Amino acid sequence: MLAVFKYTKISQWEISLPPPLINIMYDPKQHADVIEEMKSLALKGDEVFSCIREKLTTLQTDMDILNAAKQQLTKDQQYFKNKIEEIQLKLTSPTLENKKLEGKVSEKQVQALMFRIEDGIVILKRLISEVVYTWNAKILEMSVKKKG
Secondary structure, three states, rough: OOOOOOOOOOOOOOOOOOOOOOOOOOOOHHHHHHHHHHHHHHHHHHHHHHHHHHHHHHHHOOOOOOOOHHHHHHHHHHHHHHHHHHHHHHHOOHHHHHHHHHHHHHHHHHHHHHHHHHHHHHHHHHHHHHHHHHHHHHHHHHHHHHHH
């Protein structure tokens, strides 16, 4: 076996670095898209919670366990609704509307508010996925106990 390595000197002509600050411009259309995404997330969340509630009512298990599960589901659903209301308040806040009208000075503040709103949407998506995951496990556990 033989390994050969060659060394060739490279002439460096210029280095091009990205700017130290990346500007992201706020698009007013983004506001309408965020509102539509919030509506669809609220509907998906309600659908998930109603499906879980339906599944709980079809389970034939101990009433104490079933009542405790329903109470926990109600708490989870209320937490989800509170998060949606928080984001909707930010979306419809007079501060956001006033900043949009003020011009260039407040453009960065509008961007910061929109970034916080988008972060909240990501948290909502994660919350829905966590609810599905945990309730799938709980319902499976309850159905296994019922059979056992």
